[in-house]
Amino acid sequence: MNRKQKEITVLGAGIVGISCAINLQRLGFIVTVVDQQEPGEGCSFGNAGMIAPCAMIPINSPGLLTKAPAMLLDPLGPIAIRWRYLPKMLSWQFKFLQNCKTSKVEQITDGLSELTSGALEEHQRLAANGAGATWIRPSPYLYIYESAAALASEEFQWRLRRDRGITTRVLHGNEVQEFEPAIDSRYQCAVVMEDGHGFSPDPSQLVKALASQFQSDGGRFIQADVQQVEIVNQKPNSLITSEGSLALQRLVIAAGAFSGKFATQLGESVPLLAERGYHITLKDSGITPRCPIMNSAGKFVTTPMNPGLRFAGLAEFSGLTEKPNYHFAKRLLAHAKIMFPKINLDDFTEWMGNRPSLPDSLPVIGQSSNFEQIFYAFGHQHVGFLSGPKTGRILAEFIAGQKPSIDLSPYSIQRFIKK
Numbered sequence: 001m002n003r004k005q006k007e008i009t010v011l012g013a014g015i016v017g018i019s020c021a022i023n024l025q026r027l028g029f030i031v032t033v034v035d036q037q038e039p040g041e042g043c044s045f046g047n048a049g050m051i052a053p054c055a056m057i058p059i060n061s062p063g064l065l066t067k068a069p070a071m072l073l074d075p076l077g078p079i080a081i082r083w084r085y086l087p088k089m090l091s092w093q094f095k096f097l098q099n100c101k102t103s104k105v106e107q108i109t110d111g112l113s114e115l116t117s118g119a120l121e122e123h124q125r126l127a128a129n130g131a132g133a134t135w136i137r138p139s140p141y142l143y144i145y146e147s148a149a150a151l152a153s154e155e156f157q158w159r160l161r162r163d164r165g166i167t168t169r170v171l172h173g174n175e176v177q178e179f180e181p182a183i184d185s186r187y188q189c190a191v192v193m194e195d196g197h198g199f200s201p202d203p204s205q206l207v208k209a210l211a212s213q214f215q216s217d218g219g220r221f222i223q224a225d226v227q228q229v230e231i232v233n234q235k236p237n238s239l240i241t242s243e244g245s246l247a248l249q250r251l252v253i254a255a256g257a258f259s260g261k262f263a264t265q266l267g268e269s270v271p272l273l274a275e276r277g278y279h280i281t282l283k284d285s286g287i288t289p290r291c292p293i294m295n296s297a298g299k300f301v302t303t304p305m306n307p308g309l310r311f312a313g314l315a316e317f318s319g320l321t322e323k324p325n326y327h328f329a330k331r332l333l334a335h336a337k338i339m340f341p342k343i344n345l346d347d348f349t350e351w352m353g354n355r356p357s358l359p360d361s362l363p364v365i366g367q368s369s370n371f372e373q374i375f376y377a378f379g380h381q382h383v384g385f386l387s388g389p390k391t392g393r394i395l396a397e398f399i400a401g402q403k404p405s406i407d408l409s410p411y412s413i414q415r416f417i418k419k
């Protein structure tokens, strides 16, 4: 390849874009990353930081349709919809429900499992003992339930995990509080995973450290709002940005929940929506759990972070442009008090992030079907932080003309293109 053929631009400096950039750089490409913000300020900023291979279970599940109304009506429930947004998401919802059949969920779990397996090692390999490595911690991961019956109601999901090699240990009664004394005694059942799991004590700092490493190794970062991919003679010619136009040879679109508009410009419309999640980080909670804890009923994770104890989760459907609904986020505070009765809730920060979600819970990773110089890496919904590094590696392998370490066909954009 000559110099021009080695030039590639990555749109998006979240965990997915930066992972693509570093992996491409390691394969000899000359890489420019463009983002309207500093690296790690989008959805990658405030997530729960979990690097958990067990997260390969999609939110599509066979019983979801019957459970959803109760979840929506529960004042502490994990889901909210802005009703005026409902008509706009009907077609997404329809496709989502089609993917809730047992056979589909098994298939999606296989696709996600390929991306989530070895996530901790993938993160360590990406950081390669650089500054990023200090933001990665191996750790057990605990799922808590109020009763054995509540755990049994999720047997389908636990069976999917066990079938794909996740090792679990179940705790009963006081064993839960012996494992983590701060948890209230109402939680009488738990599952602990100890192998291959971990978390980041500050996901944004991890992305920023990786971005600095990318720049020290010769990568270029440009802060600009990208408006359009300009196509000339059936080839990408430039990115039209707030800072002027940037010449393009090849392009990776990794703009998280904002990627849909670029795919549409390129004639490949995808049903991507923002599944908004929230966090509350308590600066001085007075509680120091030994590891991250998933509250399975509340669908949120408690992670001991450097900025404080973080409660992150919830799913709100209201589009990309609405202001955050921090009233909804306060449910996390109520849950925090139930889970840890001695917790101090006085001082906290709150945040909202747009999970990029497709109705089959699988991302789009691979080549555009219209332009051979354009590639996609977006739509990682709940697992983008943990699966970003592997996504970057397999896409870079593909772009470099190597056989990717895993089959890319489940993630192809072709699945959304009407034939």
Ligand SMILES: Cc1cc2nc3c(=O)[nH]c(=O)nc-3n(C[C@H](O)[C@H](O)[C@H](O)COP(=O)(O)OP(=O)(O)OC[C@H]3O[C@@H](n4cnc5c(N)ncnc54)[C@H](O)[C@@H]3O)c2cc1C
Pocket: 011, 012, 013, 014, 015, 016, 017, 034, 035, 036, 037, 038, 039, 040, 041, 042, 043, 044, 045, 046, 047, 048, 049, 050, 051, 224, 225, 226, 227, 254, 255, 256, 257, 258, 259, 276, 277, 278, 279, 301, 312, 313, 314, 352, 353, 354, 355, 356, 377, 378, 379, 380, 381, 382, 383, 384, 385, 386, 387
């Ligand atoms: C509450 C919550 C908890 C979560 N917990 C976890 C977890 O524990 N583990 C996990 O794996 N995942 C988790 N996730 C999901 C995870 O955060 C996302 O999947 C991941 O961050 C997506 O990364 P990304 O790089 O695709 O997107 P982003 O991080 O959003 O990056 C996209 C970038 O594109 C840029 N961009 C967009 N449009 C433009 C434009 N026009 N011009 C220039 N730049 C542009 C944005 O500025 C942004 O920096 C969680 C999400 C939420 C909301």
